[in-house]
Amino acid sequence: MAEQRWTASLVEERMVEAADTLKRLPEERVRGYFSTWPPVIRDYWEAFGREDVRLRRGPPSAAAIDRMDEAMIWLAWLEADDARIVWLRASGERWKTVCWKVGLQRSSAHEHWLYALCVIAWQLKHRRMPKRRSRRYVIDMVRSDCGDAP
Secondary structure, three states: OOOOOOOHHHHHHHHHHHHHHHHHOOOOOOOOOOOOOOOOOOOHHHHOOOOOOOOOOOOOOHHHHHHHHHHHHHHHHOOHHHHHHHHHHHOOOOHHHHHHHHOOOHHHHHHHHHHHHHHHHHHHOOOOOOOOOOHHHHHHHHHHHHOOOO
16 A cells, blocks of 8 residues: 655645544433333424424444544644644634634634644654744745645
């Protein structure tokens, strides 16, 4: 099997897939009391509008769950704020909400997000991160190595 060429945009796609897979997993149900009575069958005019229909996509495949587990491990390589920004963006949160939750302005939050994706891509290539370098330097270094522009 050929080794995958990791880029920041591939890491972003994998994180989005992981967030989607996590949403599609079945809900946890608390085991408790139950009723042995059969459900009451109502007529149409009695039941109309009583409960909202909640549609869900099918459960994820086993391979998707494995990829999700792998991607969630990558978040441990990041600082807490960077991991939170990456996960919020992967979950589909808007930048305004992300900035409010993290306490950063838009440009700073975007740079933290890019840096985190680049750190993950660099770690997946089994390379060490340079010490005492700025975020911008690391982003430019990974982009020049991969030819990537997320």
